[in-house]
Amino acid sequence: MKNYLIAFILFTASINISSQETPDYYLPESVTFNKSIPAPKQFFGHEVGEWHLTHDKLYFYMLELAKNSDRAVWEEYARSYENRPLGDLIISSPGNIKNLEKLRQQHLMLCDPSLSEGIDISNMPVFIKLGYGVHGNESSAQNASAIVAYYLTAGEGKEIDELLKNAVILIDPALNPDGMQRHSTWVNSMRSLNNNPDPASWEFSEPWPGGRTNHYWFDLNRDYLMLQHPESVGRVAAFHKWKPDINTDHHETGANETFFFQPGVPSRNNPLTPLENYELTAEIAGFHEKYLDSIGSLYYSEEGFDDFYIGKGSSYPDIHGSVGILFEQAGVKGHLRETPGGMLSFPFAIKNHVTVSLSTLDAALKMKEKLLGSQRSFYKDALTLAEKHPVKAYIFSEPDDNGRISEFIKILLQHQIRIFRTSRDYPGDGIVYKAENSFIVPLKQTEYRFIRSLFEPVKQFTDSTFYDISTWVLPMSFNISCSPVSVAKVVEGLTGTEISAAPVTGGELLSPDHPYAYLFEWNEYFAPKALYALQKSGITARVSTERFTYGDGNLKKSFSYGTIVIPASAQTITADDLKVIMKNVAEKYGITVYGVMTGLTPGGIDLGSSRIAVLKKPTVAMITGSGINSGDAGEVWHLLDSRFGIPVTLINAASFGMVNLDRYNVLVIAGSPDVGSAGIENIRSWNRKGGTLIALEGGNNWLARNKLAEIEFVPSAADKRTRGTYAERSADSQVQMIPGSIFNARLDLSHPLCFGYTRENLPVFKSTTLVAKPEADKYSNPAIYSDIPLLSGYCTPENIDRIKGNPFASVHGSRVISIYDNPNFRAAWYGTNKIFLNAVIFGQIIR
Numbered sequence: 141m142k143n144y145l146i147a148f149i150l151f152t153a154s155i156n157i158s159s160q161e162t163p164d165y166y167l168p169e170s171v172t173f174n175k176s177i178p179a180p181k182q183f184f185g186h187e188v189g190e191w192h193l194t195h196d197k198l199y200f201y202m203l204e205l206a207k208n209s210d211r212a213v214w215e216e217y218a219r220s221y222e223n224r225p226l227g228d229l230i231i232s233s234p235g236n237i238k239n240l241e242k243l244r245q246q247h248l249m250l251c252d253p254s255l256s257e258g259i260d261i262s263n264m265p266v267f268i269k270l271g272y273g274v275h276g277n278e279s280s281a282q283n284a285s286a287i288v289a290y291y292l293t294a295g296e297g298k299e300i301d302e303l304l305k306n307a308v309i310l311i312d313p314a315l316n317p318d319g320m321q322r323h324s325t326w327v328n329s330m331r332s333l334n335n336n337p338d339p340a341s342w343e344f345s346e347p348w349p350g351g352r353t354n355h356y357w358f359d360l361n362r363d364y365l366m367l368q369h370p371e372s373v374g375r376v377a378a379f380h381k382w383k384p385d386i387n388t389d390h391h392e393t394g395a396n397e398t399f400f401f402q403p404g405v406p407s408r409n410n411p412l413t414p415l416e417n418y419e420l421t422a423e424i425a426g427f428h429e430k431y432l433d434s435i436g437s438l439y440y441s442e443e444g445f446d447d448f449y450i451g452k453g454s455s456y457p458d459i460h461g462s463v464g465i466l467f468e469q470a471g472v473k474g475h476l477r478e479t480p481g482g483m484l485s486f487p488f489a490i491k492n493h494v495t496v497s498l499s500t501l502d503a504a505l506k507m508k509e510k511l512l513g514s515q516r517s518f519y520k521d522a523l524t525l526a527e528k529h530p531v532k533a534y535i536f537s538e539p540d541d542n543g544r545i546s547e548f549i550k551i552l553l554q555h556q557i558r559i560f561r562t563s564r565d566y567p568g569d570g571i572v573y574k575a576e577n578s579f580i581v582p583l584k585q586t587e588y589r590f591i592r593s594l595f596e597p598v599k600q601f602t603d604s605t606f607y608d609i610s611t612w613v614l615p616m617s618f619n620i621s622c623s624p625v626s627v628a629k630v631v632e633g634l635t636g637t638e639i640s641a642a643p644v645t646g647g648e649l650l651s652p653d654h655p656y657a658y659l660f661e662w663n664e665y666f667a668p669k670a671l672y673a674l675q676k677s678g679i680t681a682r683v684s685t686e687r688f689t690y691g692d693g694n695l696k697k698s699f700s701y702g703t704i705v706i707p708a709s710a711q712t713i714t715a716d717d718l719k720v721i722m723k724n725v726a727e728k729y730g731i732t733v734y735g736v737m738t739g740l741t742p743g744g745i746d747l748g749s750s751r752i753a754v755l756k757k758p759t760v761a762m763i764t765g766s767g768i769n770s771g772d773a774g775e776v777w778h779l780l781d782s783r784f785g786i787p788v789t790l791i792n793a794a795s796f797g798m799v800n801l802d803r804y805n806v807l808v809i810a811g812s813p814d815v816g817s818a819g820i821e822n823i824r825s826w827n828r829k830g831g832t833l834i835a836l837e838g839g840n841n842w843l844a845r846n847k848l849a850e851i852e853f854v855p856s857a858a859d860k861r862t863r864g865t866y867a868e869r870s871a872d873s874q875v876q877m878i879p880g881s882i883f884n885a886r887l888d889l890s891h892p893l894c895f896g897y898t899r900e901n902l903p904v905f906k907s908t909t910l911v912a913k914p915e916a917d918k919y920s921n922p923a924i925y926s927d928i929p930l931l932s933g934y935c936t937p938e939n940i941d942r943i944k945g946n947p948f949a950s951v952h953g954s955r956v957i958s959i960y961d962n963p964n965f966r967a968a969w970y971g972t973n974k975i976f977l978n979a980v981i982f983g984q985i986i987r
């Protein structure tokens with residue numbers, strides 16, 4: 141009984157003090173602190189762990205440390221969408237800080253095989269980046285950064301001096317500031333003054349969409365490769381500026397878990413990452429083991445997570461000569477929480493992240509020369525491996541779309557991939573790459589492994605379980621023609637001048653003085669942006685549903701489906717003002733606008749034909765909130781708002797009944813919102829009156845369930861085995877998944893959903909097993925999976941059979957449009973964006 145009593149007293153005491161932990165709780169016992177550096181409580185007014193730090197508090201603390209310490213400087217690398225700063229607190233000995241630029245230059249030489257050979261690494265510092273909380277609601281990570289930064293700037297003693305003399309440490313305190321701000325505001329505002337650990341408490345369940353993602357609801361821990369958001373653009377630039385030898389990536393997982401550190405699942409490593417990387421990760425893990433043992437934390441490794449997809453914070457470094465390490469702490473998502481394994485406090489979660497930050501630094505110090513040597517050989521080996529590889533280069537071009545190829549090249553350049561113009565024509569894979577618009581990426585360069593991971597289609601896998609997608613062939617997501625070149629001499633002959641910036645898109649107005657009409661084609665990626673800008677200025681536009689040829693003394697040209705026609709006489713502004721606007725739009729959005737003198741054409745329809753349909757300006761609404769996939773909805777919001785300048789009203793499903801739908805002519809459904817039966821009837825009558833209803837992925841189940849469209853789905857691939865092994869249960873359940881693979885679809889180029897495409901084949905991305913049968917009306921399935929559909933990625937023969945011949949997109953009756961897979965995936969599927977944009981813009985003319 142007495143023992144129970146003591147245990148009870150200790151237990152309740154630990155609850156009461158759990159949120160008042162001083163820095164000593166988190167840090168090694170022997171440390172004393174320099175009093176001139178503000179301790180967290182002096183600055184925040186409370187201890188770390190007592191409240192969740194908001195991003196602004198954490199950021200200003202980093203600035204305060206940099207201001208007060210001669211060991212630290214702050215370097216900003218980006219601003220988030222909400223204008224919050226991202227950066228690194230760079231910490232080293234005062235002597236090293238004075239010499240920082242010289243040390244950085246010397247360090248970068250290790251990554252250049254032409255300079256690295258003779259460098260004496262014994263006197264060079266090791267570079268370590270500690271990165272916290274790319275998922276904004278995994279807050280023990282960001283809060284730990286305050287303690288680690290305080291320890292390294294204020295801590296005294298031989299050990300710290302020795303570390304700082306030999307290391308340059310970059311602390312990235314909050315990798316996703318906007319998400320962090322959302323989450324910290326929620327948990328602080330829902331906290332009771334007496335900690336309530338009841339897991340049912342609202343404190344632990346933040347409202348939709350939560351703080352995991354960035355402003356537009358994107359998972360930033362998938363954007364290291366696609367680089368579509370300012371946070372990752374800045375972060376990857378900072379990575380290449382400093383090329384750290386170790387990169388940590390601090391996360392949270394479910395509250396009922398323990399602590400995870402890498403290595404991850406060995407069979408799910410990316411085959412392009414060298415074996416030595418895993419050996420180093422495992423050796424560093426020995427330090428985490430020792431440190432976590434010393435505080436009695438439960439942990440595991442080599443299960444559950446993997447580094448197959450190389451666009452994550454722990455895998456991007458692995459394929460760049462660095463060691464990326466994923467840490468996953470059981471997430472409190474509040475201040476104190478009951479779990480089956482006992483009480484989980486926020487300070488304890490922070491302490492684990494602090495502990496592995498220190499074990500990583502210890503490992504870096506002890507393994508300094510090994511890490512620097514490994515980084516040097518990684519880049520040296522890249523050139524040797526490239527010599528042996530059968531493919532010597534990739535050649536690519538997109539003659540019909542300057543906007544798309546320019547965005548593609550921008551991504552490659554940010555990853556420090558060297559790109560050259562081609563010096564002559566090259567016939568490859570059934571197409572001729574023209575010298576004037578083709579580019580070549582030789583594999584013999586330091587980014588050899590990364591280039592292969594971006595360009596090489598993969599269909600063979602050693603494991604059928606994927607933590608993330610199974611493929612990410614960048615030319616396919618951009619729908620860019622690309623071929624391997626296998627002869628080194630041919631590559632030499634093809635390689636022209638190197639480019640250092642993406643080619644300018646070069647739009648222009650070609651027009652006589654007082655034209656009858658202006659025309660521009662739809663193949664350019666940013667044509668929808670140009671059209672919307674014109675409509676916003678009050679200009680009336682039409683779209684051609686037929687091909688035609690134009691000819692007068694100045695211009696002879698054929699125009700394809702989807703050509704935009706702006707009749708000069710139909711506008712409310714003067715001819716001169718119209719011309720100024722057309723010129724601006726052409727130059728700004730990279731499109732060629734043609735002024736024509738007459739409405740009569742020598743071939744096909746004339747410009748006054750009823751087959752050139754009047755377009756209304758799209759006014760778009762999207763249902764958001766509970767039942768909607770925030771990722772899919774965020775991709776739509778980001779695409780329309782940020783990339784195309786088209787506003788979209790986000791309507792909360794819960795208040796849908798209050799909304800007058802007549803204000804909109806397009807409604808997007810990216811999930812299964814509960815809008816009640818009155819809401820469904822409202823949508824049905826709005827659609828009959830002329831509204832365009834667009835469903836994405838799972839939104840199509842919702843369409844069918846609510847009888848807004850008749851859709852027949854293909855049954856899932858059945859597991860025909862009658863017996864299974866219990867231990868294999870989890871792996872077996874993954875076999876018939878489609879974790880994110882690329883398939884070929886065939887397009888009907890005359891259909892409004894396909895306007896602007898110039899080739900019938902289109903690579904599309906599919907990451908669900910949802911497959912629908914074609915619409916009975918044979919003219920209403922404009923994008924169909926081809927007979928041999930798999931281009932890259934994992935897919936079983938059973939699923940291939942289910943997919944082939946079935947639609948990627950269909951139209952049901954009038955203006956109810958199904959896109960069964962995701963045309964806007966991770967903001968990087970520039971190739972399929974147009975199908976979605978066409979649904980928004982041309983849905984109104986589909987009969």
Ligand SMILES: [Zn+2]
Nearest residue numbers: 275278391392
């Ligand atoms: Zn996470």
